Amino acid sequence: MDGNGxxxxxxxxxxxxxxxxxVEAVRRTVKAAADLGVEYLTLFAFSSExxxxxxxxxxxxxxxxKFFVTRDLAELCANGxxxxxxxxRSGLSSDILGLIETAETKSRQNTALQLNIAFNYGARNELRRAFAAVAKRCAEEGRDPSQIGEDEIAAALDTAGQPDPDLVIRTSGEMRLSNFMLWQAAYAExxxxxxxxxxxxxxxxxxxxSEFSSRTRRYGGIDAAKDVAL
Structure with a gap:
């Protein structure tokens, strides 16, 4: 979400x-995503940088x-x-941690839209934490680290249990990933x-x-209908 300054x-x-x-754009976007049938929405609110x-x-x-969660939590929950x-979360203050826990707990049973707020987030940090957790589990279980699979790593990420993003949108003309979902966005548009x-x-x-929908996603393969000959 670039360009505020x-x-x-x-x-x-x-x-x-x-x-x-x-923040008002956040409110509009959450409502618009729900109206358009989006099931998962991730907003990059504050990076580790x-x-x-x-x-x-x-x-x-x-x-x-704090203002967004405090003001809008009841409405978000009412809208599913x-x-x-x-x-x-290791460097966050107790009041922020309490707010996060309240928001996640009160909204846990909702199913209309999954809203991820990336806060004090950096993809390299996320990967480091995930790799460390998986390596620790391997050591405790006496497993060979070469047996670690991609699914095990994905299950240790902050987005565990969620599908990888289909679409990444960046505003204000910036054209770089900026340490956002380096693992999950491997095949995102x-x-x-x-x-x-x-x-x-x-x-x-x-x-x-609409731009996303006009594209053909091959996931490393070919589109048989279009790529008849090379």
């Missing part, structure tokens, strides 16, 4: 103004996370949204949009899904 700067406002507008930003901005981002927070995140809405989501 640039969106605010273009309006002569501080970055915090853009982040607040970004974002700690390098100014302390005031980090504080504001954490405050907005289940929440899971992805990322490393990518759509890069010029709009800033605070302007993102149902129309932009529909545009991305």
């Amino acid at each position: 640039r969106w605010a700067a273009a309006r002569g406002r501080p970055r915090s103004y853009g982040h607040k507008a970004g 974002n700690w390098s930003r100014p302390r005031e901005e980090v504080r504001d981002l954490f405050g907005l996370m 949204v289940r929440i899971r927070v992805l990322g490393d 990518f759509v890069f949009l010029p709009c800033m995140w605070p302007d993102f809405d149902k129309e932009w989501l529909q545009r991305a899904i």
Whole structure:
């Protein structure tokens, strides 16, 4: 969800103004995803690299996370949204951890839409934690590490039990993965949009899904109907 700061700067406002507008885009996007029949939605809210930003901005981002969950949790639950927070929780404060636990517990039985919020998340960190957990299990069970399979690694990731993403959308014209779901996005389709995140809405989501739907996914194989000869 890129472009909050640039969106605010273009309006002569501080970055915090853009982040607040970004929260409203989150609300619109969750509703739009549910309306369009999306079953899994992951929003990259705060990366493990974002700690390098100014302390005031980090504080504001954490405050907005609290604000979003506190304000919208009841409505999300009423609409059947289940929440899971992805990322490393070891360095988070007790109030944030409590908020995460409350959101996940209260929404656990919901089935209309799985909403993942990637918070203090980085894919390399996720992989390190997963590999460490699998290696520890192998040592405890006396297994040869060469026997570790892809399914076992996937089951140790933050997204355990969920399908890999079909589509990755990035806003504001940025065209890189930025340490997001390096394992899970191996065969995802990518759509890069010029709009800033605070302007993102149902129309932009529909545009991305339409672009995704027009593509042929081969997963390393060939499309027999189109690739008759090489």
